[in-house]
Amino acid sequence: MKTESDATAMEPPAPVGRDLLWNPDELRSAARELGELLAGYEADLASRSVFPDIDRAAIRGILEEPFPEDGRPMRELLDEFRSVVIPNSTQIAHPRFLAYVLPSPNGVSPFADALASVLNQNCNLWTLSPAANAIERKVVSWFLDLFAISEGGGIITSGGSMANLSALAVARDAHHPGDPRREGLQGVRSPLVLYASEEAHHSIDKAAALLGLGLNNLRHIGTDGGCRLRLDLLRDAVVQDRKDGKTPFCVVGSAGTVTTGAIDPLEELAEYCRREGLWLHVDGAYGAFAVLSERLRPQLLHAGRADSLTLDPHKLLFASLEAGCVLFRDQERWRRTFSFVPPYLGMNRDPDLLNFAEYGPQLSRSFKALKVWWAIRAYGRKAYVRVIESLLDLASYMGERIEREPALEIAAPVTLTAVCFRRGGLDDTGHEQVVRDLVAGGVAFLGPARVKGRSCIRACFTNLRTTRRDVDSILDEVLRLADRGR
Ligand SMILES: Cc1ncc(COP(=O)(O)O)c(C=O)c1O
Numbered sequence: 001m002k003t004e005s006d007a008t009a010m011e012p013p014a015p016v017g018r019d020l021l022w023n024p025d026e027l028r029s030a031a032r033e034l035g036e037l038l039a040g041y042e043a044d045l046a047s048r049s050v051f052p053d054i055d056r057a058a059i060r061g062i063l064e065e066p067f068p069e070d071g072r073p074m075r076e077l078l079d080e081f082r083s084v085v086i087p088n089s090t091q092i093a094h095p096r097f098l099a100y101v102l103p104s105p106n107g108v109s110p111f112a113d114a115l116a117s118v119l120n121q122n123c124n125l126w127t128l129s130p131a132a133n134a135i136e137r138k139v140v141s142w143f144l145d146l147f148a149i150s151e152g153g154g155i156i157t158s159g160g161s162m163a164n165l166s167a168l169a170v171a172r173d174a175h176h177p178g179d180p181r182r183e184g185l186q187g188v189r190s191p192l193v194l195y196a197s198e199e200a201h202h203s204i205d206k207a208a209a210l211l212g213l214g215l216n217n218l219r220h221i222g223t224d225g226g227c228r229l230r231l232d233l234l235r236d237a238v239v240q241d242r243k244d245g246k247t248p249f250c251v252v253g254s255a256g257t258v259t260t261g262a263i264d265p266l267e268e269l270a271e272y273c274r275r276e277g278l279w280l281h282v283d284g285a286y287g288a289f290a291v292l293s294e295r296l297r298p299q300l301l302h303a304g305r306a307d308s309l310t311l312d313p314h315k316l317l318f319a320s321l322e323a324g325c326v327l328f329r330d331q332e333r334w335r336r337t338f339s340f341v342p343p344y345l346g347m348n349r350d351p352d353l354l355n356f357a358e359y360g361p362q363l364s365r366s367f368k369a370l371k372v373w374w375a376i377r378a379y380g381r382k383a384y385v386r387v388i389e390s391l392l393d394l395a396s397y398m399g400e401r402i403e404r405e406p407a408l409e410i411a412a413p414v415t416l417t418a419v420c421f422r423r424g425g426l427d428d429t430g431h432e433q434v435v436r437d438l439v440a441g442g443v444a445f446l447g448p449a450r451v452k453g454r455s456c457i458r459a460c461f462t463n464l465r466t467t468r469r470d471v472d473s474i475l476d477e478v479l480r481l482a483d484r485g486r
Contacts, residue, residue, distance in 0.1 A: 022074075030074045037078055038110065041086065046465070048087075049442035050094040058084045095465040096444035096474060101258065101286045101315055101418075103462035108378040109320035112371035123156075123365040125345060126353035133353040136369035142376065143311060143327060146291055147304030153334065154327035155359050156368045160285025160312040161203035163326035166360060167308035168194070168207045168250065170328060170337045171279040174307075175249035180337075185212045193217045193241045196252035197229035199262060201283060204252050217246070226413050227262035227451070229253065231272060238276065250279040255303045256287020259449045259458065261416030263287065266302035273307075282306040285324065287416045289316035292381065293388050296416075308334075313372045315462060316388060323368045335359060391417045391461045398459060398471045407479060411451040417461040420451050423482035428455035434481045444474045 015021065022030065062084070091097060093104035121129035123136060140154040157163045173180040175192060185192070194213055196204045198220040208218040219241075222233045238248045251273055253264040266282060273280040282288070282303040288311050291300035303309050307330065313323040328334040339358035341347055347355050357363055376384075399414040402421045411420040422431060435448045435457055449458035457478060459471075 019071075026074070030078075033075060033078050034114075037082065040082075045091060045093055046095055048091050048094060050091050050097050050445045051439045051442060052088050052090065053442075054088055055084075058088055090445065093463070093465065094445070095463060095467065095470050097463055098459040098461060098466065098474075099445045099447040101312075101460055101462055103315055103318050104464045105314075105320035106318040106375055106379065106464070108374045109318070109371050112374045113320060116367035116370045119367060121367045123367055123369070124357035124363050125347060125355050126350055127346075127348055129367065130353060132367045132369060133356070135373045136356070137352075137354065139369050139372050139376070140325070140327065143325060147288075147309065147327070148301060149304045149309075149327065149329060151331075152327055152329045153331045153354075153359070154325055155356055156313075156365075156372065157324040157326055157360065158322040158368075159314060159324035160201070160283065160310050161206065161324075162361075163285065163310035163312070163324045164201070164203045164252075164281070164283055165207040165210060166326050166338075167281045167310060167328070168204070168213075168252075169211055169361075170308060170334050171250040171281060172211055172213065173337045174279060174330075174333050175247070177247075190245055190247045191217045192249045193219065193246045194250050194252065195219045195221055195234055195237060195248065197221050197223050197227075197254060197257070197264060199223055199227050199229075199257035199259060200252055200254055201258045201285065204283065223262070226415070227257060227260045229264040229269070231265060231268050234269075234272070238278075248276070248278060250281060253280065253282045253303075253306070254286075255282050255284035255300055256290070256416050258286060259418065260412035260420055260451060261287055261414070261418040261460075262412070263296075263299050263415055266299065266305070270302055270305035279308070280306040281308045281310070283310045285310050285312040286315060289313075289384075290388055290392070290416060292316075292384050293392065294385075295389065295392065313375065317372065317375050317384070318387075318462075318464060319368075319371045319375050323372050325372075387464065394461045394466060394468065394471060395419050395459075397468055398461075398475070401471065401475055405475070405479070407482070408475070411449075411454070411456040418458060419461075420449050420456045420458045422454070422456045423478070426482050430482065431455040431457055434478055437481045438474070438477060441477070443477050444470075446474070 092102055121132040123129045123132050126133040136156055143154060144152050172192060192213055194208055205215060205218060209215055219237045221229050221237060224230050241248050251269060253266050253269045255263055270280055284303050288300060288303050290296040309327045311325040313319040313325060314321050335358055338360055356365060395414050395417045398419045399410060402408045402410050407424055409422050409424055411422050432448050432455055435446055438444045438446055447458040449456050
């Protein structure tokens, strides 16, 4: 018969971190409660105010809590999430949240995020993430195929801004006259000049500043009536800069500008950049995945002719934040910008897998590829085509209703899913006020925007739950508020 001291002697020693770990029963129970919370959130979503009536006492409670000595059970944390965090959050997934380019996430994303945390793969070295590495490579290769890029590579980033920054770093190094890593831009006599349309996303400006190019060497090129970059003005600017002893090196085209969704003339840009020896980067963060739809494929396929291409799976693939991506045609140039191989990393090479640490600015990197891989595999191409086309239809529907409404006018052609419009006779301040009133009334979260120097109201359809009825009620409310403000 075993004595009590024998039994104690046979118990496995407790892990050092047992304070921070859960046993299988605790895990099961937390997962059940999480499932309940998700289902309840979905059921209540449409009845919530799109922008919260912020409970200042609750916010102060968060800000003023001292560092706790002791922990709390998960149930309490979830209750607090329900009663404090959700009601004080902007309901991005609410059917009438149509601001920025900020989609509601697909159903599989929360699960992918959770499971990526469980494995906690470090997607820097393949030895720390073999399956994740293959998954990221597969996702990238699907993206290359979407744009008919036969040879190239890419990496999942935190978003479009980091993708643009990475692309422009590689472009800068590729056009540096000496050794970019040793010399930086300090010794460059003829400044490198970058070109993008006046409608390009500000992450291009940010990248120009961060990369030492300087905003004085970023030319914002004028656009045509459709808010697309004008090639004639680009040509003139490049000629002038060369005359002035500068070195034009890169043009950024947009596959969906952030405000109006305009698609720059990508085919012409690709031809022009090839002839002139300029790097072409296409910022497709907003719109490039609309290549899945036959309707836009002919225009967007040309994005694949760029030297580098930004994509944002957390936009039109509806992965939860954060998941961006950048593709490069020339893998060796891409690697040269980012590869540092310190001995303490012990990097091994593998014929199938990549050390992503050599292809981007980060060392530790989370397993973001899982939610992108699952998004594509959980739903498949056909579902994405249906959703993207329904969103394009919704934008057209709003555009047509605006055209029919004598009091309203369209501010820019509807190309993707963004609709910019004005109330005739209302000034800039009046438009900004209408946007604020819509939000304050909890009716809808739309964006303010400026098109061709004038304020307007902007709805961007990247929300999975919006219906035509939402569009109608938003326009009715805009008309009511605008009349009140005149
Ligand atoms: C055209 C464009 N480029 C870049 C970005 C920045 O992307 P992110 O917010 O993922 O950094 C956006 C965001 O809306 C965008 O619309």
